[in-house]
Structures are given as structure tokens and as C-alpha cells.
Amino acid sequence: MRTPIGRAYCAIALLLCCPLSLVWAQTAPLPQPLSLEAAMALAEEDHPDLRKALAELDAKRADREVSNAADDVQLDLLAKLQFVEPARVVRDTDRERYSDHHAEIVLSKRLYDFGRSDALARAADAAVSGSEQAVFSARQARRLEVMRRFFDVILADLTFARDNEAMATDYVTWDRAQNRNALGQFSDVDLLELESIYQRTRHKRAVSQSEQRASRARLANSLNRPGELPGDLTAPELPKQFSEVGELQPLVDSALQNHPDLNALKTRMEAAAARLGAARSQRWGDLTASLRAATYSEAIGARDYPLALDLTYRLPLSSGGRVDGEVARAQADLDAARADADALALAIQQAVLEVWLELDNLRLRGEELKVLTDFRELNMDRARVLYEQQKKADLGDSMVLISDLTLEQTRWRFDSVMARARLDALRGKPIGMPAEGENKP
Template identity: 40%
Template sequence: MKLRHALLLAGVLASPCLVAAPLPQPLTLADALRLAEDEGHYDLQLRTAELEVARAGLRTAQGERDFVLGFEGRLRYVEPPVQNVNQSHNDSAALLVARKRLYDFGRGSALEQAAQAVIEGEKQRLELAREQRKIDVLRAFFDVLLADMGYTVANERMAIVYVDYDKQRDRLELGQISQVEFLRVQTGYEEILRARNEAEARQRTTRLRLAAALGDPTQLPAKLVEPELRSLPERKPPAIDAVLAEGLERNPTLVALRRQLEAATGRVEAARARRLPVLDAVVEGGVYNREYGSNDPFRAGVVLTAPLVTGGAVEGEIARAEAERLRAQATLARAEAELRQRLSELALDIDVLRKAIAGDKVREGYRELYLDRSRALYEMEVSTDLGDSMVQMSDAHLRSMRTLFALSLAWAELDALLGRPVAPLAVATLPEGKS
């Protein structure tokens, strides 16, 4: 019983969620991207498993031409003809049979080439999954930051409205305003309060998504560090024609689908080769209970097996292989069309977002100067719109960061689709004119 409890405790302590290292506090984007490279995430484990299945397929294809050694034991009772000298009824035997495929008219090589193409395709999918993990973490990280900024704006706006609401409530008690007028003020306050509560809820839900993206939903990141991406707009926008050419050549999904088409073509060739002969080297040695002319203790030779009538099984295999090849071809054509569309959209989005950043900077600069002016007037007791100016300043910053984060995600997705590594922090420090 003690041993059982000890093993149970060891299993609990070995749980990934319990032994996972605590998240860095505060969490930076560099830390989050580093955690995204953890091979233990289920997305990467799934792709790794698919790669191992493909490698097993190659070993299976290679095994068709491997040396095979088998044992055959036979217990048999016979009634020998009356003219036979040996009238024994025991025709038992023990045999060792060794077989090696010498030539199969291309079937084995076609299967091996198909399996190798599947492996290369799965490697591409695994690399794409690694980059997609970074994009997922990047998007979740930005969502948390935007949720925090949104909460700041909503909370500041609620604080301003609450001052007026509290004042109007006092006036209602003094009979200075009507119940209708107070309800109008209270309705506005409740709407602002609801928006603030929703913003607060988004803070938690976005953290839950980030924790899941990082591979440990039990650890919610408390505080995040806003990344330095101000130099990101300096990255030269891509030309659509160049992006399309590079994407059609290097996109990991297209490369994987091309390998899949090669594999399907190889399976068609292998299926057709089943109509052709095979040549095997066979070596047999055995011990026989009855001795007669055909029971040799040892024999070796080559055996040519040629199918004369294959039947529906082979024709069905060929038809299925042809259908899979056509499906792979159509899937590749559709993926190419979808990639063209997405790359064009991303290139245009990047150009639009880069131009929008300039307008965001102007708005943010204006709100900063207006805040300084409102603060000065407030100190001189000339104006009382300081709170509203602070809200507008926070909102301008939120809009600016939303545009910047969208630009970073657009570049990240574009890099992944072009087969490049996703490195948002690296591109943010590029000198002007580089890409």
C-alpha cells in the first residue's frame, strides 16, 4: 500500500501543470515567444506524431525488400500410396525459410519515394506549426495589453461619469431635479459602468487565452510589459508581385502539398506495379519425418512470380491511388489560390497600417498637448475638463497601440506564409530601408 501511494504521488508530481516553471513576472514578449518554442505543446506534439507516422511509413515501404527469415512447423497425417516403400503416416516437418526480394519492377522504390515525400511534407508542417505557435502567443499577448488599456479608458470614463452621477443624486435628495432627470443621468452611468465591467472581464478572458497559448492554463500572467515596436513602421512594405512569387515558391503549406502530390503519384506507380512480376531469392532448410524425393534438407534458388489475373483488388487499389492523386492536385490548386488572396491582403493591410500609424501619432500628439492645456487651465481653475482630456489621451494611446499591434501581427503572418521565421522583436529594430 505504501508503494502504491508513493507511485501515485510521483505521478501527481510529474504532471506538467504542477511542475511547470512559474511565469516570469512581469512577462515580456521575449519571454512569451521563448515559451512558445516549448516542444511539449499539444499542437507541436500532434505534428511530431504525424512526422513519426510518416517515418514509420518509410520503414514499412523499405521493409518490403528486407531479408525475411521464417519458421514453418507442420504436423500432418497422410495415407501413402500402396506402391510407396515408405508407408509412414507421419508427414510432419520443421522448416526454415529465408526470402529476399531481388526485383519488383519499381514497386518498392515507388513506395519508398512516396513515403520520403510524405516525411518532407510533414517536416514542413511541423516548422509551420512552430511559427504558428509564435503567432498565437503574439496575438494573445497583444490582446491582453489591449484589454488592459481598454480597461484603463473605461475606468477613467466611469470615474468621470460617477462624479456627475453622485452630484445629481445629491440634488435629487434635495429636490433640485426631477426623478426623470436623475434616471437619465443614472442610465448613462449604468451604461458606462457596464462597459467598464465588460472591459474588466476581458482582462481575465484574454489572460486565460494567453495562458492556454503558453501551454499552461493554470498560470495566468498578472502583469505584461509593453514591447518596444515603435520602429516597426520603418520596415519596408513588401511589393505584392515579389511576395506572391516568394510565397508560391516557399510557403510551407504549398511545399507540403507538393510533397503530398509526389507521394500520391508514387502510390499510383506502386499500385500499377502490382500487375508486374516479382523476383525473390529463397533459401530453405528443414527436417522431414518422411523421406522422399522432394523433401530436400537444403535448397536455394530464385523464384519469379508473375500475376496472370489480378482481379478487382489490384484494380481497386489503382483507382483509389488515382483518386488520391487527383484530390492532392486539387487541394494544391485551391491552396495556391487561397495563398495568393491572403498574401495580397496582407501586403495591402501592411501598407494601410503603416500609413495609419502616422495619423495615430498626430492624434496622440494632439491629445497630449490638449491634456497639458487642460491641466494648466484646471490648476488656474478656469476649466474642469481635465478628466475628459485624460480619457481622450488614454483612448488615443489605445488606438495607436491597436494599429501597431495589428501591423506586427500582419508582418508575423506574412513571414510565416513566406517560410520565414517569425521574429517581431527583431524586425522592430531594423534600420530604415531594411526589410
């Protein structure tokens, strides 16, 4: 039977284990092997860039709540302790000083402020809309980065495989030359040349091996899993052919209409214009209604009435330059937003042009690789026949060329997918992976 102390220890242990279990659940290991779909799903998780965008969105929503509450009914309690010395003509002989204390409850509401509250509400709504666009843009950037880092790991593995095969081929060539040199059938100069070739490919293989680790570290960081290097990756099924993306101008028009960052700047312009109107409307004051329920320590004149209804119009005659300053600041913010939007529009047009040209170049690269594939496959068949007929010592060079072709074909497909993904991002389309056989732009 457990003692009370023992039960207390068990309770403490459970409390300590709960946070640890939550941490473990939040940091579950990466799937093995890691697929692109799983990596893209992890891109939506708790990354600093995305957290920052979401925090800014929460701040804008909080600002909107504050702005919307500006015209709400307000209830205040006022209390005042006051001692007054009455005028000589009304002073009592027995009372040299009055205790004029009072307390009141005030229910007030601003009825009209010449559009200032409405303008501030529109500005707050526009700011929230802009932050939502910023969150979408952050998600797009996260998916692009994860996709690129995932592809880099696969390319690093293929590069290492090619360089490892090339090193093995050069080593065999150098080793055979050593045997021939020992028999006096191969010169020392030619032997040193083959050794230098082997050392060069050996160093190249070491660089490729280092890139395997570095690319995995970059992928882990992009997934917000620093130090958790993924092992095996599942190569995605990608289209072998891609259709043309069409004319340039429709792509530019679509990007200028739907780019999330540009839309965020447009909402920033709307917010700045609304704040400008709100600042100008301050010159006309406001109209406020209030209901007061008060109690006084002394009943003097109209203060015999415990309830009072006020309707107050406030017209600022002088603000000391404050209103003019706020108007100037709002105008400057609007001008800056317009300038930023114009600059971003130019950058977007240039970016769309460059991606469009890149896709055209990739189309030609695909045609080149198709011919090169036919050539190297035939060359490999010929080398295999010569090897079987013992007219060729090995198949090393041909196998290296095939490995290099595999690397270049994979790089071409990845570059084509990435270029289309960047084009989707520029046009505000959610980034996703095309299915096998899908070749639409």
C-alpha cells in the same frame, strides 16, 4: 534504527513522490510578470495541436521504416506435420500410411520487383517530409496564437484603464450636477441625462473588466495552462515606425514557393504519384531468391538433399481486379492532392493580398495617429493651463482622450506586428518578435 517495515515505507514514499515531482516540474507556474518572449517559448511546449502533429510525424516515420524493410532479408522457420497414404503401386505391405513431417529454415530476399519497392520508399519519404512541414506549420500557428492572445491581454488592460478613467470623470460630473440640482441651479432632466451617461460608462467599464479576465483565460489556454491566469504582463518593446513591405507580386511568389501547408501538399502529390507507380508495377510480378535448409521424416527423391537454393519469378496472371482498384485509388489520391494544392494556392494569394492591403492601411493609420498625438498633447497642455487658471473644473476629458490615444497607438503597433508575423507565416519564415528599432518587413 529503522526496521525493515520502516525502510519499506520510506521506499514506497519515495516512489510515490517521484511522479509528483515530475508533474510539478512539468507544470511550473507561469513567470511573473509574464513577458512575450517567455510566452512564445511556452508556445513550443506540450500543446494538443502540436502533440497531434508530432504524433502524425512519428506515424509517417514508422510507415517509412516498414516500407524500407520490405526488401530486407527474411528468415522464417516452417514446420509441418503430415500423414500421407502412398499410391498403391509403391505401397509397402507393412505400411499403409507414411508420416511425412518436415521442418525447414528459409532465408529469402526479393531481388527485383520492377521498381515497386523504390516507389513505395519514395512515397514514404515524401509522406515524412510532408508531416515535417505540418509540424512546422503547427508551431507557426501556435506562435501566432500566443502572440495574439498576449497582445489581447495588454489591450484589455489599456481598455479597462481608459474606461475606468472615463467612468470616474462622468461620475464627478454627475456628482457636481447633483449638488447644483439640490441648489436649484441644474434641471432634473439634465441631471438624469448625466446620470444615464455615467451608467453607460459604468457598464462599459464592467465589460472591459470582464474582458480582462476572459483575455487572460484565452492566453492561459493557448499556453496549455487552463485555469492559470497570468497576472502582470511585461509590454514588449516594439518599433514605433515600420517600413513598407514592397511590391505585392514578390510576396505572392515567395508565399507560393515556401508556404509550409502548400509544400506539404506538394509532397503529398509526390507520394501519391509514387504510390501510383507502385500500384502499376504490381502487374509485372517480382523475382525472389531463397535458401532452404530442411529436414524430413521421410527421404523421398530429391529430398535427400538438406539444402536448396531457389530463384523464383512470380507473374500475376489475374488479381481479380485488386491491382486495377489500387491503381484507380492511387490516381484518385493524386488528383485530390492536385486539387487541394490548387485551392490552397488561390487561398494563399488572396491571404497575401489582404495582409498587404492591411499593412498599407496600417501605414496610413500610423500617420493619422502621429498627427492625432500632436493635437491631443497640445490640447492637454491647453487644458492644464486652463485648469491652473481655474477656468476649467477638471482635466478629466483630456485625460480620457490621452488614455484612448495610448490604447489606439498600442493597438496600431500590435496590429502592425501581427500583420507582419502573418506575412512571415505565409512565406514560410519562422515567426519572431522584431527588436526595438527594427522595422524590416
